[in-house]
Structure formats: C-alpha cells, structure tokens
Amino acid sequence: MPSSTRDGQPFRCSGALNGTSNLAGKSTLRRAALEAGTLPCSTALPCSAASRSTALLCASALLLVACSKAPGYGATAQLQVSGATYAAGALTGGNAGPAVISTYARNSSITPGHQEVLLDGTLGPGATAVLLGLPGDPGYWILPASPPDIETPDQPTFSASLGFAASIVSPQLQITVVAVDLAGQRGPASSVAFTVLRVAPPEVGLVVELDWDSEADLDLHVVDPFGNELWAGNLTTPAEPNADAGTSPGTFGFDSNANCVIDGLRAETATWAAPPPGTYVVRVDDFSLCRATVAHWNVYVLRDGVVRLQAQGVATPADSRFVKGPGGGIQALSFAWQ
C-alpha cells in the first residue's frame, strides 16, 4: 500500500475504502483529511449520497461495521525501536523531504534476539523525525529527531536503540531509514546493513539443552556416568581418574532467569566436548515459576550438532515445592552414550 494512505495504515471499512483507488473522486480537503487520518472511519463511509435515507442507513451501519484497527504496539514486528511509535504499512522513501546524511551502527553484526543495538545518524536540514523499518515487517517506527551536533548546527541527528526478534532467520538485514520534515514529506530512503550471526551449539561432542516458554526459573540437571551432577550450582564436572583417555569433563552454560532475574534467554545447556561413555540422566527442576503460571519445557540431546533425543513437559506450581539443589528436579530422560 502506498504511504499516502493514512500513513500507510490500511483501512478496513468493509469496502468503504480499499486503497488509494477509493480516494479518487473525493474532494481535495476530504482526501487530505483521510490521508492524514483526521477523519474518523465512520465519516469515510460513502455517506455522501443526497438522500436522507441513505444517511440514515449509513448511520445505522456505523454500529455494525467493524472499522479499522489501530496499528498496535508493533509486538509482531521483527525490528523493535525503543522509544519510537509504531505505524502500520510498508516504509518507502520520497523525494520532497530531507535526506539521511549519514548512519553509524556501533555493531553491524547481531544475533537473533539481540537488543540495544545502537544506530546513530545525521539527517538533512529541516528533518523532524526519522522512520526506521525492516522490509517484510507489517509496519515501521517513527522516532523524533534529536538536536544537531555543534559542528553541524543545521543537521538534526538521531540515536536509535534497536532490538531484533529471536525468530529472525535471514542472514542479512537491511534496515530502511527515511528522514521526514515537519510537513511530513519524506526524503530518499537509506539503508543500513546488519549481518546476523548464529550461535550454533558445538558440532562435536554432546550437548544437552533445556529451553522453556515463559519467564520462569527452570534449571537443567545432568548426571554423567560417574554420578557427577552438572547444574547451575556445579558448573563443571571433576576430572575422573577412571575416565577413558580422551574424554573431557562437562561444562554448564548460563543459569537463565536465576532467582527470577529475567534475562530473556530461557535456555540452559550442558556440554561435553568428549563425553565419557555411559548412561546420562537429565532432570528439569522447577526452581520457581516467578510470575508465570506454567512453563512448557523441551529437552534436546544433540550429538555432533544433530538432535538425537527430545523430551517435553510442563512445569506447574506443584513442581516448585520439591527439594532444590543437587538431586532436584524431575527426570526428563536418560540415554546411553557410546
């Protein structure tokens, strides 16, 4: 949809307006009001017929027609911008507005789920805001411009704190940046490239991974063939004198959401580069559900980077009453490593 239709927000007035074609034939003032979004959806209905009966019908239809929705808070967008306002529609540039003079990303390589990625820039004279969008997203972000630097007193600046969704799959991202002046005129679109790095589990050895879906504090416990328990309270297993040559002790990863300090990771791993053969036992401890009602968890066992086993379950408030620490948790699965 072109950006001229109500800042790109789609109208859904049961066919009353369906893109720019429906604006044809309306007065300039009415079109301007529609484009600016200052007319309520109801007045955008085709109520201009001369007869009062039609007007009455239109008034009745007001109560029945489901009109447009607000653009929302952008929760479904892959790109998030702190302090900015979300608007629906694709982001395109123009020719009448100020240009984006320069952009500077302090880190051009990101990982899925990366937050607080800083993007600074300088805008052309007269710019009052900058629009930031990711192609493929249903909308874009409006960020007011900041005062100019001392060296360039006529060039406004901007400083955006970007966040990227954990579900990003593309290896390369091109963020579109457009400067806008006070009249709402857009300048040419500029783009900033980001490379998406993926933190893959080790492709050799044994990895046991636990992840879950809510802001709860779950703990992964793995007992190796020697009876050593690897968990958040024991980050490495001791070197066993009876272990085969060439094996290595296990290491525990990050204790996610520890003591309900939410970090957003919601995953824990235990890794052996050269695991000793034998039987391993995997347990999941519901340390605390924090403010969540339940937590759905998955346990994956990866051998040389490939998932070989999987178990899943639900942690409920009843599970958090059991003993914590070594030996805690319920058994998710056990397997033999050869």
Next chain:
Amino acid sequence: MVAPSLPCPRAPNRLPQRRLAPSDGARLRHWARKWALVLALIPARPGAARADVPVIFLPDYPPPAPGHTDLQLHGYVQADAVAWAQDSEDQLAPSTSAPLNQERFLIRRARLEADVRRGPLLGWIELDANTINGPAIGLASAEISYLLRLHAPPPSHAPMLASPGAPTPGAEPTVTEPEPMVAGPSPATARPDLLMASMGLLRTPFGAELQERDRDRLFLERSNVGRALFPGAFDLAARVQARWRVLLLQVALSNGNPAGSGQYALQDPTAAKDLVGRMGVALASSGARALRLEAGVSFLRGTGFHPGTPATKDVLVWQDENGSGIVQPSEIEVIPGSPATPSSDFHRFAAGCDLRVSATLVRRLGELSAFGEVIWAANLDRGLIPADPVASGRDVRELGLLAGATQELGHHLIFGARYDYYDADLDSFAALPIRVVPSSSVFSTTAFIMAWRFSSVDRFAVELDLNRNPLGRGNNGLPANLPSDTLTARAQLAF
C-alpha cells in the same frame, strides 16, 4: 404506565396544521406528512413518564418514626460488552504485561448500597465490584450525615414530588405555549428546604456531571475532562449542603486525592485540604412543557503533592555494545548515586459552570434535555496526564468542556449525543531538533448512544465513542491521534 400501542389517528392531520402555514407549498406538506407518519408510529404518550432524577442527589424521603431505624438496600449491575475497540490488540502491554485486548465482556459496576436512617442521622455505604482489571471488590462510598429539615413542603405539592411528570391516564395531548420560569412551588422547588452535613467517603461537589450517579447517567462513562480532573467521583471529605427554595449550596473540605487518582488515591500526603463547592439553582415549570433548568457554578482550590526521591547508590552498568559477550572497558559506565530530594506542595484550582435545560417540546416524543459544562483548571489533572508543576517547571493550565443532548423517542427509546473536549495543557509544546513548536494535548470524544429503557433505571444501551487524542505520533514526529474508537453495549438492572 404503558402507553397505548396504537398510533393516534388524528396525529397526521393535526401536526401539519399546527406547524406549517398553508402557503408553504407541496414540499413542506410532503415533509410534514413524513414527520407525522414517524410520530404516529411512536406510541402515544400523554405526559412524559421520565424519571425524576435530579442532577444533584439529596434525600427527599420522610424521616422515620421516632425511635425507629430504617434500612434500605439498593444496588445495580452494569454488564458491558465491548464489541469493537480500535486500539485493541491480542498482545500484552510491554511494561505491565497486562492484556491489551479490550474487546470483551466485563462487569463495569456491580454496586450494593445500604441506606440507614435513624432520626436526623443518615448512613450510606456503597460497595463496588467489577472485573475491569480482573475481579475486584472495594468500598465506593461511605458517609454519615446529619439532616436538618428547615421547611416541609405543603401537602398539595406532595404528588408533584413523587412523580412530577407522571402520565395521566386517558389525557389527550395538548399544545400550550411555553410558560415563564417560576421560582415558586414546582417539582424541583417543592422539595423541602434542608441543611445536611456529611463526612466520609462522599461525592465531590463540583459541577453537574461529577455529581450525577453512575446508574442515572445515560452515557456509559463520564467525559474526558471529568475523568481527568476527578478520576473518581468520591473523595474523603466533610461536606455541607443546603437547599433553600430554588438555591442549592454545597461546600466540602476534601483530602484532594479521590479514588482512582493513582499513587495516593484516598490518602493525603499533604496537611492542606481542598476547598470545593458548587452553588446552583433549579427552576421548573409545572406546565405541559415540563420545562426545567438547572445551573450552577463550581470552584476548587487545593494543594497538590510532588513526591521527593530517595537517595541512590552508585551503579555500575555494562552495555555489550559490540555483542561480543565480553566485558570491555569502553562498555562499562558508572551511574553516580544521587542525594535525596524533598517533597513539595503546589497549588491547584478549578472553576466551572454547568447548565441543563429540559423540556417536552413534542409531547409524543418525550423529553428533550440539553446540557453543557465548562471547566477551567490549573495543575488539577489527576487522571489522564497528571499535572505536576514542580516537575514541569510551570503551571499546567487545563480547559475542558462538554455539551450534549438527549431526546426521548417514545416510552422506551432514548437517543443521546455528547461532545467533550479536554486540553490537558494549554501551553504544551513539542521540541523539534532546532525549534520549539506548539503541540496539541487535546482529548475529545463524540459519543452517540441509543438506549432501550425497560424502566427509568433498567436499560440496554449501545454507545459509539469517536475518540481523538494526542497519544499517537505522526510521521513528522509530532503528537497525533492514536485511533481508539469504541463500540460498547451495556445492560443495566437496578433494584
């Protein structure tokens, strides 16, 4: 009284003859016939059977017999169905994790009221339950009053007190000229003169809309200006009310933090009290037009509170700017601690005037009521954008108004429209990169409501609210409207 269901056979001929001159031509006769047909389809209704709902609620019931205690239980339930909310979204609020979906069923108000009378003493307790933010129950109001009757109305006026517009069985509709306002005995003025002193959690005596009970108000909620300046209608206070003939005077000393006002609701962080009051007049005619006029001026002068801050410690912050996961010296920032800052007070005030005119212009339709209210205020917003002149460094001036009308359409239907406008900061501005420009902080709502009344207080209503606000942001970075129109249905039952 149920009006006859058959249309009046004489209506089609009488109305054009009375309203239109013979020389008006065929076009006017055509319109007259159409209007006559519409009127004929409405059940004939001699005498508007409206509820005698005074804007300002004062007890008119007789005192109990000496030595007796009267206890009455009342209540009502308002069940809402939000059919459409433009800013509703199946997501959670980023900061509070509260559901953003608003298209739902909810109990807006379930009130249980106990009314106790013993001699000159009156007691009132009102409990509220709702599901706005999940199940909740609490105290809505509680007051103890001493009622002194200065003058009882003569017996001949008693029927007018009970039901001033009661239908007269078998009476034919008559057309009379508008009669002048009188200050003598009338449905409004014939109430007894009284002096009433109250203390407790009681209704703030400011303006007309604020003092209209929730079950009596046709529109689903109060206006933007009302909800901004007085987020709750009840505050802890001591109040004196006096009614003498057509005059009504109300003065209260209140804590100044009404229910719903956020951090200090129904508390008082300052020793100073708010002085608030209203002086009004109520006129009514006893003629066929049932003309009524209620007007008043209100004032508020009080003290607001700016909270201080506690001392903070130094904090070390690490921001992984390059995403390496490794702490580097350039990524470490020290946020120094800050000393405590003291709390401080500030002055606030408000002045307002209100007017309501009601009349039965077309007997077959019913009562037409028009109302309006204007409020000027400074530093008083406690609901929408709480005013804090200490934080902003200047006084925050507010202006609000509302205007509307309701028209009965026969015995059961009533239609209403209301427009309200509230500027939360008359001096608001937006700081652009190089200059500062004025910006809007106006909230406005245009509401249309259609209600089917089973009785004066039992009804089913559908309201469309067209809201405008400065909560969104335009492409140019300035505040803009955030679409938030709603369509709500409400069923109300009172007992």
